[in-house]
Amino acid sequence: MANIALLNRCNLRCSYCFADNYTASEREDISIDTFLSLLDFSAPDRDVGIIGGEPLLHKNIDTCLDILRNDMRFMRATVFTNGIFIDKHLSYLTHPKFIILVNVNSSLDIGKDAFDRVDNNIGLLINNGMKNNVTLGINVYKENQDFSDFLYLTKKYGFNKIRVSVVIPHEKSEGGINYFYKMKPTLFNLYKELKSIGVSPCYDCNAIPECVYTDEEKAFLQALPFANDYERAIFMGERSVCSPVIDLYPDLTATRCFGCYDNLRVKITDFKNINDLKNHFFMEIDARLVHNYSRPECKACYKHKTFACFGGCLCYK
Numbered sequence: 370m371a372n373i374a375l376l377n378r379c380n381l382r383c384s385y386c387f388a389d390n391y392t393a394s395e396r397e398d399i400s401i402d403t404f405l406s407l408l409d410f411s412a413p414d415r416d417v418g419i420i421g422g423e424p425l426l427h428k429n430i431d432t433c434l435d436i437l438r439n440d441m442r443f444m445r446a447t448v449f450t451n452g453i454f455i456d457k458h459l460s461y462l463t464h465p466k467f468i469i470l471v472n473v474n475s476s477l478d479i480g481k482d483a484f485d486r487v488d489n490n491i492g493l494l495i496n497n498g499m500k501n502n503v504t505l506g507i508n509v510y511k512e513n514q515d516f517s518d519f520l521y522l523t524k525k526y527g528f529n530k531i532r533v534s535v536v537i538p539h540e541k542s543e544g545g546i547n548y549f550y551k552m553k554p555t556l557f558n559l560y561k562e563l564k565s566i567g568v569s570p571c572y573d574c575n576a577i578p579e580c581v582y583t584d585e586e587k588a589f590l591q592a593l594p595f596a597n598d599y600e601r602a603i604f605m606g607e608r609s610v611c612s613p614v615i616d617l618y619p620d621l622t623a624t625r626c627f628g629c630y631d632n633l634r635v636k637i638t639d640f641k642n643i644n645d646l647k648n649h650f651f652m653e654i655d656a657r658l659v660h661n662y663s664r665p666e667c668k669a670c671y672k673h674k675t676f677a678c679f680g681g682c683l684c685y686k
């Protein structure tokens with residue numbers, strides 16, 4: 370799935386923002402003509418994401434949503450939002466094609482008023498028949514992170530599945546395996562809470578490699594209420610790899626994913642379509658960087674040899 374960045378503005382300044390270099394760059398909202406040409410480019414996937422910054426701040430967001438709703442080439446469109454402006458675009462967002470992925474920030478980070486708006490907006494979506502089209506996501510970005518607001522919303526609206534990401538640190542030198550060891554106790558605090566309320570977690574990106582877990586931790590993870598065996602395998606590190614996501618920007622450049630924004634952008638006009646671009650990133654980034662070992666043990670590890678583990682986020686490399 371490709372993500373189309375509609376703009377680089379955001380009303381928040383999350384300390385962990387993976388898009389911070391993008392949101393800090395010159396401001397450029399996508400034009401409708403460029404949006405249409407990026408949809409043409411992405412159409413072979415039949416599935417597209419809408420990102421920002423905060424995409425619901427785009428001055429013509431209702432037009433963009435309307436175009437997507439009526440574009441029969443796409444089966445599904447995921448809107449990645451911080452949830453604060455959903456009420457202003459509710460009638461355009463309530464469509465079976467849309468998945469609304471609300472990236473939940475705690476009231477400690479965004480203030481109580483903004484958090485209450487997110488809470489209210491999730492209720493609005495659900496009351497308008499979108500319960501199965503809303504996913505809550507949490508970005509785990511610091512040790513001892515407080516998850517109480519996220520868990521409050523999860524319980525209040527009866528979600529049985531949530532999405533979790535281990536945020537890539539700004540200092541990529543801090544990345545790699547040691548970063549996972551540092552974040553593990555905080556992640557397990559979240560997992561214990563999810564287990565106690567019967568909620569299934571699924572990973573976004575940056576899945577933890579299996580060797581980071583102790584046998585005891587693996588036994589704990591095995592018992593979590595996963596939606597299916599595939600999610601369980603990803604969570605337990607049996608497969609800790611990612612595919613090129615492809616982020617497309619208003620200036621007609623693209624990256625494999627946001628983590629590569631700083632120095633691995635290409636011009637989309639050099640490629641026929643999304644599949645051609647994915648193939649390029651796979652050959653030029655995945656196939657090359659996977660040979661940079663995250664730790665000496667990786668060289669001999671069967672997971673590395675079978676392309677089942679990248680040893681953490683490729684962008685560290």
Ligand code: SF4
Pocket residue numbers: 379380381382383385386387388389392421422423450451472
């Ligand atoms: S809401 Fe998203 S785009 Fe905005 S600052 Fe936070 S992480 Fe970045």
Ligand code: SF4
Pocket residue numbers: 537574575576611612614625626627628629681682683684
């Ligand atoms: S390389 Fe993979 S894990 Fe790292 S940011 Fe990109 S998609 Fe996520």
Ligand code: SF4
Pocket residue numbers: 578579580581663664666667668670671672673678679680681
């Ligand atoms: S490839 Fe490296 S990081 Fe992945 S499981 Fe093997 S030793 Fe661990």
